[in-house]
Amino acid sequence: MSTSTYVKDARPPTAAEAPPPANRRPLMRRFTAWLTAVAFTLPALILFGALVLTPILYALYVSLFNWGGFGSPEDYVGIDNYTRLLDDPVFLGDLWRGLLLVLFSIAVQLPFALAMAVALNQKLRGRAVYRMLFFAPYVLSEVITGVLFMMIFAPDEGLADRALGSIGLDGLGGLWFADQDTVLPTLFLVMTWKYFGFHMMLYLAGLQNIPAELHEAARIDGANAWQRFRHVTLPLLGPTIRISIFLSVIGAIQLFDLVWVVTQGGPDHHSETMAVTLFQFGFKRYQMGYASAISIALFLISLVFAIAYQRLVMRRDTEGALTTMRGAR
């Protein structure tokens, strides 16, 4: 195979594996092989470089200026935009609300999704229909979902208040999205409606990879249903759960569409997220420099979280993603 201009490699590369030892081959041929490989990656690299990497670097640059978004940035202010971030109650509130959404998700949405996955993993009549139904909202856009629930949770007029009223529970109803104290829980309810099916599907896929013999063996050893769940299902589902937590955190940090359509961050910032603040400053108030600082903060928070989580929590699960960075282990 030495005449081939490219080297086959169907094995997964290990982290320690250096680029292939092609030293024996003449320089010219090695160069051609490298060129062929790079030529294949070129379209993707150009797209990615021009439209993902460049904008992020440009945001980093702009974040050092006071800039309205027209002409070129000239009023250099150093790290002022970043120090302003740390004093901005809205931004700090964004972080707090992001944390709340994450905690809600981990404490409520994911356990619920897991319970439904376990339920639908039993031999239930019509379980295929339930699965399809529970997952269906995932394919709807957040805009459609948002508008739908805006009308359902409309104060007094909406389905929620009317239904509660008709069974004599008026006291439980209220202003929903329009009240500072209930807006976030109501948003969370909608997020759960839309996204729990996604996590349920991940868990179902994980559950199907657990050999039935293990449950059988545990049953024979006298383990009851809860013990089997606690000591067989849960540990074996570990990798899936860790990934679903990861995706749920990233989703919560980056939430935009739903909030923008339903509340635009209101009332009085009580449902605002980082992405919403960024949008407000960038496109409504034309403070591009400050908005860029927010976007860099959002990026760094996502990145640091992702790297820390993959290193610390998911290390034992995957060979993939960031942990394959050479020399990282």
Added chain:
Amino acid sequence: MKTRSLPLYVVVWLVGIVMVTPLLYALISGFKTTDQLSENAFGLPSPWVTSNYTDVLASSSFWKMLGSSTLIAVGTTVLTVGAAALAAFALARFAFRGREMMFTLFTIGLMFPFAVAILPLFVLLRTFGLLDNPWGVILPQAAFGLPITVVILRGFFRAIPGELEEAATLDGCGPFGFFWRILLPMARPALGTVSVLAIVASWNNFLLPLLVFSEQTWWTIPIGVQQFQGQYSADIARVFAYLILAMVPALAFYAVAERQLIGGITMGATKG
């Protein structure tokens, strides 16, 4: 039905009710007038009014948005999957200097939210005159769709046995010949999966088209929904009808591509 599993049935059934009620309520409310709706929220419409639905279906703007959404989704998908397949091929089956670094770059891209890049992206698109131009949405969407597509396809390309490639090479196939005539046809299921993911992501994207399309010409469905809600916020029965019609394409697509979609999200999660 065993009585032991009765509680299970009850729970699952209740959750099912909660899931379906908002959709059913919207569907039925669309057949009422807004006056009917405020007097009789829960009952069936009497009489059934079809004008909310037929008005939307008769408006050219709805169909135009459907067309824009479709065109942009198709363009995005072709571009993402095309570029990602080429790159994934090189990343899976060539050994070259810089390969792991390149792959790491793409995997970090998995975490770039649109929001991070949206301001400079907007400036960039404005500079190149791509505002109010479908390419202004297609190109960035394709770029942001690359990471997940590359990761999934690379995993799939790796699983194809090396002997096949040797045989193809002996028969005089160059790298591109192997890629085009053997690998791609074999990878059809994986290509289907990543295409479905790209289509759904593009179809539901809101932030980018919201910024890029200031004129109505290229509005996509999510923009249309938001605008319609703003315009008819007092006539809620009409908005319900519009919502239902706006959902139909996505739900129909889900019904057809359920397997690919679910395969895609589980693959994306485990490989990402």
